[in-house]
Amino acid sequence: MKHLESAKMILQARGLSKHYGGVVALDSVDLELREGEVLAIVGDNGAGKSTLVKALTGAIVKTSGSVQIDGRETRIDNPSDAKAAGMETVYQDLALVNEISITKNMFLGREIIKDNIFGSLFGVLDFAKMDAKIRDLFEKLDIRIADIYRDAEAFSGGQRQAVALSKTVMFGKRIAILDEPTAALGVRESKMAMDLVRSLKDHGLSVIMITHNMQHVLNYCDRVMVMRLGKVAAVCDVAEVDGDTLVGLITGAIEKKVANND
Amino acid sequence: MINQKSSEFVSVPQAKTSGWQILQYQFMQIWQVLAALVLIYAVFFVLSPAFRNVDTLLSIFSQAAILAILACGTTVVLISGGLDLSVGSIFAVVGVVVGVLIKEYQLAYPVAIIGALVAGTCLGALNGVIQVVTKVPAFIVTLGGLTAYKGLAELLGSGKDLSRFPEGFQMLGSGYFAPICIMFGAALLTGLFLTKTRLGNHAFAIGGNEEVARLSGVKVARSRIYYYMIGGMFAATAAILEVSKLNFAQSSRGVSYELFAIAAVVIGGTSLFGGRGGVGKTIIGMLIMQTIIVGLAYLGVGTSFQRIAIGAIIILAVYWDVWRRQAR
Numbered sequence: 169m170k171h172l173e174s175a176k177m178i179l180q181a182r183g184l185s186k187h188y189g190g191v192v193a194l195d196s197v198d199l200e201l202r203e204g205e206v207l208a209i210v211g212d213n214g215a216g217k218s219t220l221v222k223a224l225t226g227a228i229v230k231t232s233g234s235v236q237i238d239g240r241e242t243r244i245d246n247p248s249d250a251k252a253a254g255m256e257t258v259y260q261d262l263a264l265v266n267e268i269s270i271t272k273n274m275f276l277g278r279e280i281i282k283d284n285i286f287g288s289l290f291g292v293l294d295f296a297k298m299d300a301k302i303r304d305l306f307e308k309l310d311i312r313i314a315d316i317y318r319d320a321e322a323f324s325g326g327q328r329q330a331v332a333l334s335k336t337v338m339f340g341k342r343i344a345i346l347d348e349p350t351a352a353l354g355v356r357e358s359k360m361a362m363d364l365v366r367s368l369k370d371h372g373l374s375v376i377m378i379t380h381n382m383q384h385v386l387n388y389c390d391r392v393m394v395m396r397l398g399k400v401a402a403v404c405d406v407a408e409v410d411g412d413t414l415v416g417l418i419t420g421a422i423e424k425k426v427a428n429n430d
Numbered sequence: 431m432i433n434q435k436s437s438e439f440v441s442v443p444q445a446k447t448s449g450w451q452i453l454q455y456q457f458m459q460i461w462q463v464l465a466a467l468v469l470i471y472a473v474f475f476v477l478s479p480a481f482r483n484v485d486t487l488l489s490i491f492s493q494a495a496i497l498a499i500l501a502c503g504t505t506v507v508l509i510s511g512g513l514d515l516s517v518g519s520i521f522a523v524v525g526v527v528v529g530v531l532i533k534e535y536q537l538a539y540p541v542a543i544i545g546a547l548v549a550g551t552c553l554g555a556l557n558g559v560i561q562v563v564t565k566v567p568a569f570i571v572t573l574g575g576l577t578a579y580k581g582l583a584e585l586l587g588s589g590k591d592l593s594r595f596p597e598g599f600q601m602l603g604s605g606y607f608a609p610i611c612i613m614f615g616a617a618l619l620t621g622l623f624l625t626k627t628r629l630g631n632h633a634f635a636i637g638g639n640e641e642v643a644r645l646s647g648v649k650v651a652r653s654r655i656y657y658y659m660i661g662g663m664f665a666a667t668a669a670i671l672e673v674s675k676l677n678f679a680q681s682s683r684g685v686s687y688e689l690f691a692i693a694a695v696v697i698g699g700t701s702l703f704g705g706r707g708g709v710g711k712t713i714i715g716m717l718i719m720q721t722i723i724v725g726l727a728y729l730g731v732g733t734s735f736q737r738i739a740i741g742a743i744i745i746l747a748v749y750w751d752v753w754r755r756q757a758r
Contacts, residue, residue, distance in 0.1 A: 227645055248647045262645055267638030267705035268631070276635055277647030279628045291628035317455070 175202040177239070178342055178374050179255075184223050184233035186216075193219045195398040196233075199376075201343065206365065206375040208385040208406070211395035212418055217378045218260070220395065221347055224376075225250040225257045237342070251278075256340030260347040260378075263332035266321035270313065270331055271298050273320050274338065301338070309334050309364060326357030333364050337371045344368050346377040350384065362388050382411040394418055460710055463699050467718050474725030481728045488606045490720045495609035496668045496675070498716040501691035502620040503554075503664030505712045508695050509624070510657045511637035511704030513568040516557055516575030517665040517691060521684030522583035524550045524669035529592030529679030532599065539599040547666045553579060554662020558655035576688070583681035593678035603675030612671060613713070616664060620709040629656055637704025693740065694719055697747040703755070719743070 179201040186194040194216045201207050209217050223230040226244040235242050237253050244250050250257065264273045275298050279291075286292040302316055311330045313323070320328060329349060336344035349365060350358040358381075366388055368375050379385060385392050386406060394401040394417040402417045416422035474481045500517060507514045527549045531542035553575070561571045602608055624630040632653050635643040644650050668687075673679045692702075698715025700707025719740060726736045 247645050251647055257645070259642075259645060262639070262642050265635045265638040265642050265705070268634050272631055272635070276632075276643065279631070281628065290626075292626050293628055293631065317451075 175204055177201070178203045178237065179376075180236040180239075181224060182234050182236075184220060184235075185231045186219050186223050186228065187231045192398055194223060194230075197395075197398075197400055199224070199393065199400075201374050201376055202391075203374055204369055204372075205390040206369065206377060206388060208389040208392040209376065209378045209395060210380070210382070210385060210392060210414060210418060211401070214397075215395040215418075216398040217395055218347055219398075221257070221259075221345055221376070221378060225255060225345055227257070227259070248277075251339065254341030255343045255345060256336040257345040258329075258332045258336060258347065258349060260351055263335075264320040264328055267319060269319055270316040270323075271295065271302055273331065274298070274302055274316075274335055278339065305334055305338055309337065309367065311364075324357070325353050326360060329353060329357070329361050330364060333361065333368070336368060336373060340368075340373050342372075342374065344373045344375045346375065348378050348380065350379065350381060358384075382414055385414065386411060396420055459708065460699070460714065463697070463711055463714050463718070467714050467721065470718055470721050470725070474721065474728065478725065478728040481725060486724065486728070488610075490717065490724050491610050491613075492606045493724070494713075494716045494720040495613040496603075496672050497687060497690050497694065498613045498713050499616045499671065500665050500668040500687055501694045501712045501716055502616045502709055503661035504688070504691040505695050505700055505707060505709045506620065506624065506630075506633055506657050507661045508692070508700055508702065509637050509704060509707045510633040510654060511640060512561075512654060512657060513572060513692075514554075514557060514575075514658060514661045515569070515572040515688050516553070516579055517661055518684040518687035518689075519576050519579030519583065520550050520553045520662050520665040521669040521672075521687055522681050523553060523579050523586065524666040525673045525679045525683050526583050526587035526592065526681050528670050528673055529595075530586060530590065532595055533592055534590065539596055542599075543670055546670055547663060550662040550666025550669070551659045552662070554658040554660070554665070555655055557662070558658035561658075562651040562654060580681070587679065587681040592673075592680070595674065595677055599674055600677055601674070603671040603673070609671055609675070612667070616667065617709050617713050620660075620664075623660075624709060629653060633657060634705055637701075637706075639705070690719070693744045693747075696751065697743060699747075699751070701751055701755075702748055703751070715747075 177200055179199070181197070181199040184194055184197045184199070185192070197216070197220055199220070209220065211217050219228070222228040223233065224235065224244070226246045226249050229245065235244055242253050244253060247257070265276065268276070280294045280297050281287040282292045282294045287294070299316060306313060311334060313327055313331070320331070323331070333346070333349060336346075346365065350361050353361060362384055365375060365377065377389065389406050391403065392406055392409065392414065393403045394414065396418065401420070413422060480486075500521065504514060504517060524546045528542050528546035531537045531545050532539055537545070557572055557575050560566065561568055564571075624633065632643065632648050635646070635648060636650055636653060640650060669684065672683060694716035695707070695712045696702055696715070697718055698707070698711030698713070700711055722739060722743070723736050726739060
C-alpha cells in the first residue's frame with residue numbers, strides 16, 4: 169500500500185458528533201480518506217457506522233464536527249450540499265424508489281431538462297438523453313439491464329444494487345459512500361456488487377464503505393476503520409490485519425490499536 | 431446481473447425502448463379498470479332498455495365531467511402521498527367568488543374567472559404551507575380546511591343574489607360538449623404534467639418513498655405545496671363550470687365532492703398510499719361511478735341504495751389496492 173500513503177487526502181472529518189438527547193450515537197470521530205482508496209468501516213450493530221455516514225453526508229444534522237474536502241473547509245448541512253461537494257451516497261434500504269423507473273431513479277433530483285422552451289418554462293424532461301446516458305454507463309460498467317423504463321421493484325436485489333452503485337459513477341465527482349452495499353444479496357450477486365465497487369476506483373472515485381463482511385474488507389479494501397460504541401477503535405492498513413484481529417477489535421477483545429497511518 | 435425475475439425482459443443491452451413498447455406498457459396499466467367500465471356499462475345495457483341510447487351515454491359523461499375535473503387535482507395530491515379533504519369547500523368558496531366578482535363587482539367574466547382560479551389556487555397553497563410548516567398531518571390540516579373554507583364561503587356569499595349570469599359565461603358549462611371537452615383538456619394537461627415534467631415526476635417519487643426523494647435532493651416541501659395548489663386550481667375550475675351550468679352560485683354547493691373525487695381516483699386504481707397512479711385511471715373511475723349511479727336510477731333503484739352501492743365499491747377498490755401491495 170506504499171503508493172497510497174503518498175496519495176493526498178481527499179476528505180478529512182474532524183470531531184464528528186451526534187447526540188440524540190442524552191444519548192451519544194457518535195462521539196468525536198475523526199475520519200480521513202485518501203485519493204483512490206477504498207476505506208472500510210466495520211463495527212458491531214449500534215457502533216455508529218450508519219450515523220457516521222449520515223452525519224458526513226448531511227442526511228442528519230450533526231451535533232458538532234467539521235469536514236474538509238481537498239483541504240478546504242466545506243459546509244455539509246443537507247444531502248444537496250454533499251452532492252455539490254462531489255460526494256455520492258448509497259444508503260442502505262434508501263437507494264431507490266420502488267414505484268418509479270430505473271431512468272427516473274438514476275436522475276432523481278438531477279433530471280435533464282429539455283433544451284428548449286418547454287424545458288425552461290415547464291421543466292419538461294429529456295428522457296431520450298437520460299436513457300442514452302444510462303445505456304452508455306451500463307455498457308461501460310457491464311450492467312446488463314435493458315428495460316430501464318420499468319419500475320425499480322421489478323428488479324432483483326443485485327440489479328437494484330448495481331443501479332444504485334452506478335449512480336455514484338454517474339454523479340459522484342470525487343467520493344462514493346456506500347452503506348452495506350451487499351446486505352440482502354446472495355453470494356454471486358455480492359461478488360458482482362463488490363467487483364463493481366472495486367471498479368469505482370478506475371472511474372476516479374475514492375470509496376468509503378460500511379460492511380459486516382470481513383472477507384470483503386480483506387479482499388477489496390485498502391484501509392479499515394473499526395468503530396465501537398460511537399468511537400473509533402482502530403484504523404489499520406488491510407495488509408497488516410487478518411480477520412481474527414478485526415473481529416477482536418470489533419468486539420473489544422483486542423484493545424485499541426494505535427493508528428499507524430500518520 | 432440477470433436473474434429469473436426479469437430475464438424475459440433483458441434483451442440486447444443496447445436495445446432501444448420503442449414508443450410502441452411504452453404504449454403497450456401504459457395500456458397494461460389501465461386495461462383492467464377500462465374492462466370493468468365496459469362490463470358495468472354492458473350489464474346496464476342488457477338490463478335496462480331505456481339505458482340503451484346515446485343521450486344516456488352523453489349524460490353519464492357530462493355528469494362525470496365536473497367531478498372528474500376536480501378529481502384531476504386529487505389524483506396529483508394522492509400520488510404525492512398527500513390527502514386533500516378541503517377541495518369540496520374550496521369548490522364552494524370559488525363558486526361564490528366567481529359569482530360575487532361578476533354580479534357585485536361587475537367584472538367582465540374572463541377576468542372574474544381568472545380571479546376565481548387564483549383564489550382556489552391560493553387556498554390550496556394555504557393547505558400545503560400549513561402542513562409543511564407545522565408538520566401537522568394532511569388529514570387534519572385539510573379536515574380543518576373543509577370546515578374553515580366552508581365558513582369562508584358562507585361569509586362571502588351571505589345575503590347576495592348570485593344568479594342570472596351573462597350569456598357568454600353560461601356557455602361554458604351548459605350542454606354536453608363544453609364540459610366534456612374541458613374534462614378531457616384537464617385530464618390531458620394533468621397527464622402531461624405527471625409524465626413529462628420534473629415536478630410531476632417528483633410526485634411519484636415523493637409518494638413512493640419520501641425519504642429516498644429527500645436524500646436524492648428533491649425539494650419535498652416545496653413540491654408538496656405545488657401539488658396542493660394544483661388541487662385547489664382544479665377545484666376552482668370545476669366550481670366555475672358548475673356555477674355556469676346551474677346559472678347560480680351558492681355557498682352550500684360542493685358538499686362531499688372531495689369524497690367523490692377520492693373515490694373516483696381510488697376506483698381508477700391510483701394508490702391511496704401514494705407513488706402510483708395516473709389521471710386516465712381517474713377519468714375511468716369517475717365514469718364507472720356515474721355509470722352505476724345513472725344505471726341504477728334507470729333500473730328504478732333509489733338514491734339511498736345508490737349511495738350504499740358506491741360506498742361498497744370504494745371499499746372494494748381500496749381492498750384491491752391493499753391486496754396488490756401485499757402480493758408484491
